[in-house]
Amino acid sequence: MAAHSPFSAILAEEAGFDGLWASGFELSALYGLPDMSLISMTQHLDMLRAIAGRTRLPIVADIDTGYGNAINVIHAITEYERAGASAVVIEDKTFPKVTSLVADGRQDLLRIEEFQGKIEAAITARSDPDFLIIARTEALIASVGEAEALHRAHAYAEAGADMILIHSKRTTPCEIESFSRAWTGSVPLVIVPNAP
Numbered sequence: 001m002a003a004h005s006p007f008s009a010i011l012a013e014e015a016g017f018d019g020l021w022a023s024g025f026e027l028s029a030l031y032g033l034p035d036m037s038l039i040s041m042t043q044h045l046d047m048l049r050a051i052a053g054r055t056r057l058p059i060v061a062d063i064d065t066g067y068g069n070a071i072n073v074i075h076a077i078t079e080y081e082r083a084g085a086s087a088v089v090i091e092d093k094t095f096p097k098v099t100s101l102v103a104d105g106r107q108d109l110l111r112i113e114e115f116q117g118k119i120e121a122a123i124t125a126r127s128d129p130d131f132l133i134i135a136r137t138e139a140l141i142a143s144v145g146e147a148e149a150l151h152r153a154h155a156y157a158e159a160g161a162d163m164i165l166i167h168s169k170r171t172t173p174c175e176i177e178s179f180s181r182a183w184t185g186s187v188p189l190v191i192v193p194n195a196p
Contacts, residue, residue: 004030004047006054013055022048022061022085037096041067041076045083052084060134061085065095069114070121077125077133087132089165089190090118092139092152107142112152116159123160134190135161140168146179157185165190 001012001019004026012020027047028035041063048061061080066073073090080088091097092115094108110118115135122133135156139149153164164187168175176191183189 002026003051003059006050009051009055009057013057018057019086020051020055020057020059022051022059024062024064037064041079045079048080048085049083058086059084060087060089060132063088063090065093065097065110066090066118066122068095070117073118073121074125077122077131078127081126081128081131085131087134087162088122089134089136090122091136091165092156093142107138109138109142109144109152112155115152116155119156119159119161132162133160134163134165135159136165136167136190138167140166140170140175140179146175146182149179150182153183154185157187161187163188163190165192167192 001015001017002021002023003009003012004023009020022044024039024044025035027044028039031039033039044063048059052059063076063080067076077088092110094110119133119135126133137149137152137156139145139152149166153166156164164185166176166179166189180189
């Protein structure tokens with residue numbers, strides 16, 4: 001369950017959820033801002049620490065594009081691990097990013113090799129091997145097709161990602177179902193809700 005505050009985390013735990021998503025989208029909304037890389041890593045970390053202090057549930061931190069290049073990712077992984085996250089999700093868009101589901105938004109993807117470098121940096125930076133690095137491909141969001149999404153997902157798994165997150169802006173699950181049937185990678189897929 002997505003959480004953006006200690007109170008929402010407590011409610012999620014009381015409701016029986018078994019994990020939390022420290023959402024960049026929700027934290028941006030809490031501040032009355034669009035989800036466009038306006039919330040800083042410090043702001044997100046402060047909220048994550050507050051959430052971790054009030055729950056026993058594992059927390060997946062949504063760190064957007066990793067706050068910059070591979071060097072920024074190394075710093076982010078160290079800080080998020082220290083703050084109490086159990087995993088991070090990093091997406092393959094350029095920084096600053098535009099939220100995935102905005103109509104006619106700029107959805108520029110990084111070069112595959114550059115994003116692989118971010119994943120490799122994250123793997124190297126973590127101190128706990130159980131801390132998960134989840135690579136999120138926005139290829140379907142950027143409307144470049146399933147073949148490109150699969151190509152990117154395989155490349156990210158080869159770079160060491162523990163899981164692949166796939167996302168679609170379609171209002172039906174058909175695009176995600178098709179991708180899932182075609183996925184032959186060795187790491188699990190993570191699926192988030194589609195556009196309403």
